[in-house]
Amino acid sequence: MTQRQPLSHLDWLEAEAIHIMREVAGQCSNPVLLFSGGKDSICMLRIAEKAFRPGKFPFPLMHIDTGHNYQEVVAFRDKRAAELGERLIVRSVEDSMKRGTVVLKHEGESRNKHQSVTLLEAIEEFGFDCCIGGARRDEEKARAKERIMSFRDEFGQWDPKNQRPELWNLYNARSHKGENIRAFPISNWTEMDVWQYIEREGLELPSIYFAHTRPVVIRQGAIVPVNVPLVSGELTNLPKAGEEIVEKLVRFRTVGDISCTAPVESDADNVAKIVVETATTTITERGATRLDDQTSEASMEQRKKEGYF
Amino acid sequence: MSAHQVEDHGLLRFLTCGSVDDGKSTLIGRLLFDTKTILADTLNAIEKTSQKRGMGAVDLSLLTDGLQAEREQGITIDVAYRYFSTGTRKYIIADAPGHEQYTRNMVTAASTANLAIILIDARKGVLTQTRRHSKLASLVGIPHLVVAINKMDLVDYSQEAYEKIKADYLEFAAKVGIDDVRFLPLSALNGDMIVDRGDSLNWYDGPTLLEILEAAPTAHSEHAEKFRFPVQYVCRPQDSANPELHDYRGFMGRVESGAIKVGDKVTVLPNGLESTVKAVQIGGVDIGEAVTEQSVTLLLADEIDTSRGDMIVKTDEAPQAVKEIAATVCWLAETPLDRARTYLIRHTTRDSKAKLTAIDHRLDVNTLEKVPAEKLAMNDIAQVRFKLAQPLFVDPYQENRATGAFIVIDESNNNTVGAGMIQ
Numbered sequence: 001m002t003q004r005q006p007l008s009h010l011d012w013l014e015a016e017a018i019h020i021m022r023e024v025a026g027q028c029s030n031p032v033l034l035f036s037g038g039k040d041s042i043c044m045l046r047i048a049e050k051a052f053r054p055g056k057f058p059f060p061l062m063h064i065d066t067g068h069n070y071q072e073v074v075a076f077r078d079k080r081a082a083e084l085g086e087r088l089i090v091r092s093v094e095d096s097m098k099r100g101t102v103v104l105k106h107e108g109e110s111r112n113k114h115q116s117v118t119l120l121e122a123i124e125e126f127g128f129d130c131c132i133g134g135a136r137r138d139e140e141k142a143r144a145k146e147r148i149m150s151f152r153d154e155f156g157q158w159d160p161k162n163q164r165p166e167l168w169n170l171y172n173a174r175s176h177k178g179e180n181i182r183a184f185p186i187s188n189w190t191e192m193d194v195w196q197y198i199e200r201e202g203l204e205l206p207s208i209y210f211a212h213t214r215p216v217v218i219r220q221g222a223i224v225p226v227n228v229p230l231v232s233g234e235l236t237n238l239p240k241a242g243e244e245i246v247e248k249l250v251r252f253r254t255v256g257d258i259s260c261t262a263p264v265e266s267d268a269d270n271v272a273k274i275v276v277e278t279a280t281t282t283i284t285e286r287g288a289t290r291l292d293d294q295t296s297e298a299s300m301e302q303r304k305k306e307g308y309f
Numbered sequence: 310m311s312a313h314q315v316e317d318h319g320l321l322r323f324l325t326c327g328s329v330d331d332g333k334s335t336l337i338g339r340l341l342f343d344t345k346t347i348l349a350d351t352l353n354a355i356e357k358t359s360q361k362r363g364m365g366a367v368d369l370s371l372l373t374d375g376l377q378a379e380r381e382q383g384i385t386i387d388v389a390y391r392y393f394s395t396g397t398r399k400y401i402i403a404d405a406p407g408h409e410q411y412t413r414n415m416v417t418a419a420s421t422a423n424l425a426i427i428l429i430d431a432r433k434g435v436l437t438q439t440r441r442h443s444k445l446a447s448l449v450g451i452p453h454l455v456v457a458i459n460k461m462d463l464v465d466y467s468q469e470a471y472e473k474i475k476a477d478y479l480e481f482a483a484k485v486g487i488d489d490v491r492f493l494p495l496s497a498l499n500g501d502m503i504v505d506r507g508d509s510l511n512w513y514d515g516p517t518l519l520e521i522l523e524a525a526p527t528a529h530s531e532h533a534e535k536f537r538f539p540v541q542y543v544c545r546p547q548d549s550a551n552p553e554l555h556d557y558r559g560f561m562g563r564v565e566s567g568a569i570k571v572g573d574k575v576t577v578l579p580n581g582l583e584s585t586v587k588a589v590q591i592g593g594v595d596i597g598e599a600v601t602e603q604s605v606t607l608l609l610a611d612e613i614d615t616s617r618g619d620m621i622v623k624t625d626e627a628p629q630a631v632k633e634i635a636a637t638v639c640w641l642a643e644t645p646l647d648r649a650r651t652y653l654i655r656h657t658t659r660d661s662k663a664k665l666t667a668i669d670h671r672l673d674v675n676t677l678e679k680v681p682a683e684k685l686a687m688n689d690i691a692q693v694r695f696k697l698a699q700p701l702f703v704d705p706y707q708e709n710r711a712t713g714a715f716i717v718i719d720e721s722n723n724n725t726v727g728a729g730m731i732q
Contacts, residue, residue, distance in 0.1 A: 006319030006527040007602055009399040013320070018591075018604035019563045022541040026617045026658060050592035051561070051604070054554055055544040137390050144389045151723075163387070164725045165413060165641045167420040169563075170655055170716045174723035188401055190392050 010197055017044075017185035018051040019169060020148055024130050024183045025051075025058040027173040031130035031183070035061040035088070037069075037077035037206055038255040040134035040186060043194055045084065046201050047185060059132065060087040064118050066111040067094040067230070068258040074231050076206040091122040112257040120156045123180055130173060130181040138190045148187050149173045152180040191253070195278050199271045211251045211269045217243040222262045223250060230258075318398040319527040324418045324451070326405050326442040327428030332459045336428065336497040337391060337404055340519070343504035344393045388418045398523060412674060412688040413641040415442065416728055419449035420714070424525050426455045426518070431464045431494070435477045440485075441674045443478075447487045448637060448690070448730070450710050453525055454490040457518060462496040466509045485677060491521060534601065535704070536567030536575075537628070537712050538621040539657035544606060559590065559606040560615055565657065565711035567623070569607070570598035574624040577613050578702050583624055584611040618659040620702045628712060630700040633666070635732045637706075639690045642719065642726035646685040652726070654695065656715040661699035663717070668693050685727075693729075706730035 007015065024031050033048065035041045048057050061081055065074070081088035093111045096102040101121065102114045123131065137144045147163050149171045164172055173181045186194070198205065216223050217239050226239045236258055239245055250263035251274070268274045327333040391402040403418035405411070419425065425446040429439055446454055456478055464470040471494045482490055493502055494513050501507030504519045516524070544559035569575075573586045588608040589599050599605040607621060615621075622628065640646055646665065654663040669692040671682035685691055706713030717727030 007600075008317040009320040009394075010317075012602060015563065015602055015604040019541070022561055022604070023658075026542045052542075052544065052592075054551075054557060054593035055546040055559075058542075138392050144391065145387050160387070165417045165728070166725070167417050167716055167728045168710065168714045169421075170657075170714065172655065172716065172718060172723065172725045174718065176723065188390070188392070190394070192394065193399070 010193065010200060013186070013189055013193055014047060014050065014197070016169075016188065017047045020171065020183060020185040021048055021051045021132065023149075023171045024132055024173060024181075027171070028130040028181065030126070030128050031059040031132060032062045032089070032126065032128045033057070033059050033132040034063070034134070035077065035081070036063055036134075036255070037073040037080070038134070039194055039198065039205060039209060040136065040189075042080070042203055042205060043186060043189075043197055043201075044132070044134045045080065046197075046203055049084070057084075057086050060089055062089040062091065062122060062131075064115045064122065065090050065092045065094075066115060066257045067092055068111055068236060069231070070206070070208055070255065070258060071229055071231050072208050073206045073255055076204075080204075089122070089126070091118050091125075093118045096121060108259065110257055110260040112260050115257075116156065123156070128180070129175055130183055132183045132185065134186055135184050136189050136191075136194075137187050146184065146187065148184055150182040150184065151175065152182060154178045156180060158182075192275075192278050195271065195275045199275055205271075206255065208252050208255065208263075209274070211249050211267045213247050213249055214263070215245045216248050216250065216263070217245055219243070223248065223265065224262055225250075225258070228258050318523070320399045320401065321424065321522060321525055321527050322401045322403065322422050323424040323426060323522065323525075324403045324405055324415075324422035324446070325426045325428065326415055326418075326446070327430075327438075327459075331428040331430045332497045333404070333428050336426070336457070336459065336495075336503070337402055339497045339500055339503050340402070341391065341393050343500060344395060344519070388414050395519070395523065400522065412441075412445065412690070413639060413728075415445055416449055416639045416641075419446055419451055420728065422449075422451055423527060424453040424455065424522070425451045426457050429456060429458050429474055429478075431458050431460045431467075431470055431474065434474045435481060437675050439478070440481055440677060443482070443487060444485055444672075444674065444677055445690075447485065450706060450730070452489060454487060455518070455521055456490060456492045458492065458494050459497050461494045461501065461510065462499055466494070466496075466501075468494075468512045471513075491515075493518060493521070534566035534709060535626040535628070536569050536573075536623045537565040537657075537704070537709065538562050538569065538607065539565060539659065539712075540615055540617055540619045540621065541658050543616055557608075558612065558615075559608055560621060561604075561606045562621075562658070563604045564599050564601050566601050566709055568598065568600045569623075575607075575609065575621050576624045576627055577609075577615050578620045578622060578627065579630060579700055580613070580615075580619075582611070582613045584609040584613055586610075620657065620659070622702075628702045628704050630702055632697045632700050633694060634697065634701065634703065634715075634729075635669075635692070635694050636715070636729040637672075637690065637732070638685070638693050638717070638727050638729045640685040640687055640727050642724055643687050644719070644726070645687070646727065648684070651720075653718040653720050654697065654701070654715050654729070655718060656701045656703065657712060659699070659701060661697045661701060663695040663697050666694045666696050695729075703731050705732055 093114050096118045102117050147166045151164055175181050214225055215227055216225050226237050227235045228237045230236050249267055251266045252263045268277045325333050389404045393400050403422055405415040405418035427442055458471055458474050475492045493515055494510055495502040501510055502517050540560050540562050542561040544561055546554045546557055571586050576583050587610045589596055590606045648665050652663050654661050668682050670679040671689055671691040673680050682691055704712040713731045715729045716725050719726045
């Protein structure tokens with residue numbers, strides 16, 4: 001009997017994530033890693049470096065761009081992929097709209113959930129048999145039961161009542177042609193783990209994660225950024241008539257489609273301060289910032305069944 | 310590490326099991342709530358739901374209700390994972406349902422846990438389900454069992470009731486060979502003896518549930534195990550612009566047990582060739598040595614043709630290579646095991662075709678008796694034998710969970726249909 005110091009929790013989580021990524025590389029013939037430029041996928045890239053360097057990644061990176069992403073995040077996405085020397089594929093919801101496969105109910109509708117359509121189109125275009133994503137089980141109730149290797153049928157659908165049992169660390173990423181696996185290496189990480197990892201590894205992030213001043217309005221209790229410039233320079237999220245624009249010191253806890261991601265008030269301008277703030281916050285990540293998850297109690301489950309990651 | 314984090318005692322994975330009404334979800338809700346893991350908006354949402362359902366107090370069990378179907382039926386139907394942290398240790402809870410038909414979910418949840426909390430309703434005592442859960446937990450090799458006698462508030466916090474259940478359980482445990490077991494009384498509803506001691510159980514002087522969890526050894530830290538390194542992936546960056554990498558051949562995998570350092574003599578299975586470890590790396594950076602559960606890359610002094618599915622071990626402690634296995638199998642699929650069919654067995658990173666040759670007996674999970682069996686249906690647990698097309702490098706499950714475990718895959722739909730533990 002020898003008593004050894006166990007791995008620290010971050011080392012353990014990192015080792016598990018590396019193991020999962022290598023299982024994808026070993027089991028799947030044509031995987032892809034979804035990279036948005038957000039904090040979770042930035043951690044995923046570091047894990048991929050630790051898993052595969054000095055080799056190249058055995059998969060390209062892909063971003064499903066809603067066309068409503070923050071300039072800073074899009075620029076960061078491109079810069080990071082170039083630094084790593086890895087191939088970045090971008091597929092756009094706006095192209096799906098042009099093709100007529102995505103139809104918005106109204107012009108201002110959030111494009112977030114429509115990413116599913118574009119994702120499925122890209123999977124078909126490239127013949128990907130596995131998409132590696134940065135989703136975490138602590139994000140949302142429906143995700144708490146998601147497998148690490150999650151099977152999707154030919155229509156990209158997730159069937160929560162008929163998931164493959166997942167035992168030990170023996171992952172089953174097998175699929176037939178046309179079917180798809182979604183792999184989630186950081187399933188067991190919490191928001192706190194992500195920030196601690198970013199701090200430990202000294203990872204660079206898009207600037208909007210740190211406290212900055214921007215024009216916002218208060219809409220139904222949420223801070224909504226307004227007059228946000230798109231990559232094209234055009235402004236989006238215009239204020240509604242009668243809304244009062246105020247300048248606030250804010251940061252984003254989560255980054256997604258501009259139309260559905262709200263910042264929080266914060267003066268945390270470095271990672272160490274964000275770690276402290278995360279430790280003492282009273283609102284969940286999605287509760288604070290994702291306007292789209294609150295529509296109904298089961299909205300994430302619904303979207304996942306339809307092919308959302 | 311940030312300044313406010315004093316110590317890191319690693320990560321403990323544990324499992325909670327109990328009957329439908331033992332208050333398991335309430336216990337988990339209570340752990341999350343009392344460790345301040347529940348944030349205001351989540352609490353708000355469950356307050357609203359509690360009111361909608363006409364309940365007076367906030368129903369903490371709602372925290373673990375994940376899926377729509379469960380919310381409709383008011384029961385937990387699949388394994389859910391929950392997280393909390395005490396500042397010194399991170400926890401992953403696998404919440405396994407208590408119904409008989411969901412044995413497979415409990416085996417799934419137990420497979421990654423290092424500790425199990427078995428809940429008993431103080432009014433009901435040791436039930437068939439208690440025995441079944443305990444047996445399953447011990448079968449899946451969970452080293453530490455904690456028997457939590459809940460709902461003490463409903464028996465007036467009676468020490469006598471507690472001692473009676475404890476005695477009953479110990480009698481059963483001795484019969485089935487469970488030896489590492491601890492007991493504590495609690496009330497999940499009122500929060501007694503979970504994180505706080507409360508005022509009602511002053512006759513109990515043992516640790517609270519959280520104190521037990523904080524002190525429990527994390528996975529794999531207890532035994533000095535033999536070095537086992539299944540190769541997941543081989544890194545050969547020949548086409549790199551860097552000429553130093555032209556001969557680079559890195560064997561990537563996770564140290565499933567034991568430890569390895571530069572200079573150790575190793576054997577690569579199945580070809581049996583020997584070499585020494587030239588480097589241990591993470592992400593191309595030398596780290597010199599690696600321990601259990603670390604994901605690393607090994608470089609060997611000699612050029613040995615190695616691919617995914619091979620296993621690197623220390624030369625003087627090789628496992629057996631077998632083409633037939635005797636194992637305890639839990640059947641997970643709705644379609645029963647078909648003796649005429651060929652299945653795929655996945656063991657570490659290695660796959661082999663397999664065919665059932667015998668069912669020695671089935672375990673009746675209610676009576677815990679061995680009964681003869683001709684077939685295996687969902688949730689059945691049995692002693693079986695398979696013959697294999699390819700050799701596997703195995704250790705007995707009781708000695709090594711990583712190299713003693715396998716899953717059975719149905720190649721027609723790629724489902725995971727069975728879970729096996731090698732004898």
